[in-house]
Amino acid sequence: MKMRRHDLPQLLVINPPGLFDYGDPFAAKFTVLRAWESPLPLPRFLSAHAQSAPALLCSAATRVTAGLLDLLPSLRIIVTTSAGLNHIDVPECRRRGIAVANAGEVFSDDVADAAVGLALDVLRRVSAADRFVRRGLWAKDGDFALGSKQLVGKRVGIVGLGSIGLQVAKRLEAFGCPVSYNSRTKKPSVSYTFYANVYELAANSDILIICCALTEQTRHMIGKSVLLALGKDGIIINVGRGAIIDEKELVQSLVWGEIRGSGLDVFENEPNVPEELLSLDNVVLSPHVAAFTEESFQDLTELMIANLEAFFSNKPLITPVMDKQ
Amino acid sequence: MKMRRHDLPQLLVINPPGLFDYGDPFAAKFTVLRAWESPLPLPRFLSAHAQSAPALLCSAATRVTAGLLDLLPSLRIIVTTSAGLNHIDVPECRRRGIAVANAGEVFSDDVADAAVGLALDVLRRVSAADRFVRRGLWAKDGDFALGSKQLVGKRVGIVGLGSIGLQVAKRLEAFGCPVSYNSRTKKPSVSYTFYANVYELAANSDILIICCALTEQTRHMIGKSVLLALGKDGIIINVGRGAIIDEKELVQSLVWGEIRGSGLDVFENEPNVPEELLSLDNVVLSPHVAAFTEESFQDLTELMIANLEAFFSNKPLITPVMDKQ
Known part of the structure; x- marks a missing residue:
């Protein structure tokens, strides 16, 4: 029996995905909330649609600040498609008990x-x-x-x-x-x-x-x-x-x-x-593409999904920056 | 006592040197005959000036055919600045007892x-x-x-x-x-x-x-x-x-x-x-520059001179294609 859409965990994405495709592979496993597609200002979109979202998928383009986290009371995990973490307030995530996974060594x-x-x-x-x-x-x-x-x-x-x-x-x-x-x-x-x-x-x-x-x-x-x-x-x-x-x-x-x-x-x-x-x-x-090959994007998609699935199955993250506590 | 110019062995160069500098390092040791600088047609230049030249320095731009060799009765050694030899009629050189040295593994x-x-x-x-x-x-x-x-x-x-x-x-x-x-x-x-x-x-x-x-x-x-x-x-x-x-x-x-x-x-x-x-x-x-770095040109100059000096000292060539017989 096919799982119904509302049974899938909510996965919030704030910025447009750029080259990385947040498409079918994610949609098959998550209800993807695409904030950038909404005409609403971000805070209104988040309060209207993301109050129960447990997961955020982001790239280096999304600045994950304490202010953003305040708008996401149910958030429990962040997966970032980057290896770098300079866009995420990691200490603040730690304080709030939010797990963080990154791209590990994929790139x-x-x-x-x-x-x-x-x-x-x-x-x-x-x-x-x-x-x-x-x-x-x-x-x-x-x-x-x-x-x-x-x-x-x-x-x-x-x-x-x-x-x-x-x-x-x-x-x-x-x-x-x-x-x-x-x-x-x-x-x-x-x-x-x-x-x-x-x-x-x-x-x-x-x-x-x-x-x-x-x-x-x-x-x-x-x-x-x-x-x-x-x-x-x-x-x-x-x-x-x-x-x-x-x-x-x-x-x-x-x-x-x-x-x-x-x-x-x-x-x-x-x-x-x-x-x-x-x-x-x-x-x-070079336009910030050192990490970008067709193969690494495929590997990245699999890794991001594997981290999210591990989290929702109460298993250790594959590439944790901070696992849940 | 400084050696007089006419005591130096004659070194014939037919084509312009391109990026490779046939300058001071060669002029200090050889009387360089620069055919390309003469207004004479090549056969007339060679019969007027190169009848006693024992050495030819060439690149892949100089086609060394039996016809050219006929015009150079005193030629005893050819050094080519290339690794490849497709521009030189090597069997014909062998038949005439002309030694050939190339760039070896410099590049x-x-x-x-x-x-x-x-x-x-x-x-x-x-x-x-x-x-x-x-x-x-x-x-x-x-x-x-x-x-x-x-x-x-x-x-x-x-x-x-x-x-x-x-x-x-x-x-x-x-x-x-x-x-x-x-x-x-x-x-x-x-x-x-x-x-x-x-x-x-x-x-x-x-x-x-x-x-x-x-x-x-x-x-x-x-x-x-x-x-x-x-x-x-x-x-x-x-x-x-x-x-x-x-x-x-x-x-x-x-x-x-x-x-x-x-x-x-x-x-x-x-x-x-x-x-x-x-x-x-x-x-x-890329404009045929795979072999060309400042360092390799320096190494090449030294190698070409070393081959010529070895030849004129009756020593084995450094990078022989064919040594003298």
Whole structure:
């Protein structure tokens, strides 16, 4: 017998899903409340329709503040499609006994691949060369000007050696790059060189790769002094969050050649990208898609549903940030 | 005492050097005869100035035929800045007792890096995403459409497991890709799956990477049937030579979606790139620069000079294709 729609647990979604499809797989198992489709202002929608909703599915676009939680008295679990948690007031969730699950390591391989792809592109000028050919300049102007640097032997500094940083390290070792890292604590499980602060790491790196989470501690951690320590042959790759870097300082460094180049998947004020970057040839710009592949979205859908089903079956979450207490 | 210019061995260069600098390092050790700078037609230049020249420095742009060799009666050594030899009539050189040295493995790491960079770019749409951001479409149109595929687990098929192919394999193993290959003979030193023909390899691969030399046997080796065997989710990367692929068939496959995409550093009729490719979003185009980094050019200069010095000192060549007999 088919389960009737009103027997399914309510799953609230506040913002439009963007590329991630909140469609059939969720609708088969939950009554999905799509706040963004309602003409009502959000607080009125929530008080009219979401007072008994136990579950919220969100992305990094939904800011989960104490104020929002006040409007959701029945909320017991939040699942976020992101690995990062900077959009969720986690301590407040803990205080209220709301469980939180995230994307775990679903994206780690893809984000690491994107980081290596950006590093190769900036060093070897793949996108710039593609522009050159597409504009017909090869036949017209002759050889593409050099400026391409070798990856072998370049010293890679990884900021944040979590699951993404470890995958980046594994890949770049195979390219013949010595790896160092900075993280809150030295990791006894790896042999990479540890630097206790990001300034020292930058001073000893040719390619700095930002893989850490955005927290109050990491906000604007990469500023003028770190960029100067990286130096004019240095390259910076960011697959973490835009605000980990002081973007104004980064733009100045790139414009003035204080660093060599940059591959950026994330920005401080997405989807707005600083105007100055759009015409620079020493940057590769990516619209926050490092995590996004067809395969990872499929895996993500399954993981989000598995977390929700585990919660409603009183089983441990699959990728808990905080399990229910 | 400084050696006088006319005491230095003569080194003939026929075509302009392009990006590779035939400048100071060579001039310090050889009397460089720059044929391309002369207003004389080449045969007249050679009969007037190169009758006693023992050495020729060339790139893939110089076709070394029996006809050219007839004009150079004193020639005893050819050093080519390329790894490939398809521009040199090697049997004819052998018959005449002319030694040949090439670039050896100077480029292997850089070409392998370029192959991986192109594969990542086609799969993860790095250049396409960069175009999207630069055109201001992220803020205007919202999220970048998917179409990005995961690298982890993709079956990589390498055509030609020489020094470049081996470096490609090593790198892509670190990304979690199973590796197979096709080459003239099975290599007992590796554990990758061997396919005796390129059709079987393509049928069992998601990403086909062309790393072999262009010879009469490999010319148009990748044609319609191989492309169809690779299939509509398949990607082809070429860092070998353009003519290894039947370019007309490749263009048709890309236009009609018979394969998913392609990353091309080489073309059949360089610097001319088929017009149809210039507007396709599923290709990444590169102007034959896979081997070119600042570091590899420095290494190449040293290697070319070392081969010439070895020859003139009656020592074995460093990277001989054929040593003197």
